[in-house]
Amino acid sequence: MTSTMPNMPANAPPDARGALTLADGEPIIEVRDLCKRYGSHVIHEHLDLTVSRGDIVALVGGSGSGKTTLVRQIMGLEDPSSGHIRIFGHDITMIDRRTAHLLRRRSGMLFQRGALFSALSVFDNIAQPLRELHTLSEDLIRDVVMYKLEMVGLSCRHASRLPSELSGGMVKRVGIARAIALEPELLFLDEPTAGLDPEASDEFVAMVRGLHRSLGLTVVMVTHDLDTMVMLSTSVAVLADRKVLVNAPVEDVVRVDHPFIRAYFLGERGRRSLQALPAARRAKVSELLEDGK
Structure with missing residues (x-):
């Protein structure tokens, strides 16, 4: 894919790099006056949230939030009890089933424990969403699967495991x-580093950061891991009092x-x-960090 974005400096923030069909900063997710019971x-009451293209938003909150x-x-x-959710400009509370299916293909999801099919090989797990399209040859599917394995730092020898x-x-x-087999624009991560040791967690964060940059992804992740949140997120959405507090x-x-x-x-x-945090960002909270000593 040829980018229409101007060259960015190497030290540009993650949300300033990588674009697909919309400019960075344009809302991809807009949640307005959401209530869920x-x-x-009551779980959510008059909840608002905006996620813009290029964001990596960490959703944090207490248990049951x-x-x-x-x-x-x-x-x-x-389905929400009331309110509106717009994805890629479409209000998903009002669209037909076909449009909803097409929109879901523009997003991917990593579940907390991977949610792989235990009876299928690594290859067949990754190939599954590609085969559901019923439009790709097995040769093309093989090429895509091997490429995706390479993108996440695994070799072809893992495919048969x-x-x-x-x-x-x-x-x-x-x-x-x-999750990225269908080239999504939006990626959801549920506790992506839960259960990983510190070294594996750091490696996973680096991988996600690289994918975010190279694929122009917008990422929404649920996490309790403060280190992952600080290293990876461009924005933190705090759920408290049944709404997004900030x-x-x-x-x-x-x-x-x-x-x-x-x-x-x-x-x-x-x-x-x-x-x-990088020094310039850490300086903004230096007095709060000093107060804790």
């Missing part, structure tokens, strides 16, 4: 390869005076993670 139990429920609604897997023969990190890489770069989020934000970001572990 299960009987009398509805992070995964929000993602499922955005993906069209659950079963998921049970892989490490946790490899399972997640195969899950990413399957959606901004982490150095701006931590300045919001709210009990959850103080506890989550400014405890000992949170302060340690914030130290990994």
Whole structure:
């Protein structure tokens, strides 16, 4: 694919690089006045969220705050009780089934444990969404699968293995390869580094960062991992009080005076993670980090 974007400096932020059909900064996801209830139990109430092209948005919040429920609604897997969700300019609460199917093909999903088919080989797991198109030859599918394996840092020798023969990190890489098999513009990640040791987690973050840059992806991830959030996200959306409390770069989020934000970001572990911010961004929260000493 030939990019129409001007050359960007090597140190440009992730959300300033990579474009597909829309300019960076144009909204891909727009959630407005969303309410979600299960009987009398209210999960979301008048929730708003915007995700722009090129963003890597981390969804964080306490247990039961509805992070995964929000993602499922955005993906069209659950219906909101009320409100509107626009994806690529289409209100998914009002479109027909065919349009919904076409929109879903423009996004990919990595589930928390990979969600690979245990009886299928790595090759067949990645090939599955390609075969569902019923338009590609097996030779072309083979070429695409091998290319996707290479993109996620795995060799062709892994193609014949079963998921049970892989490490946790490899399972997640195969899950990413399957998620990007159809060249999506939007990628959802559910706890992408959960269960990985620190080295494997850092390698996985680097891989996702590289894919984000090379494929021009917009990424929405649910995570509890503060290190992953700080290293990877361009924006953090905090779910609290049944809504998105703030959606901004982490150095701006931590300045919001709210009990959850103080506890989550400014405890000992949170302060340690914030130290990994680039110097210019870390300077914006230096007084908060100093207060914790």
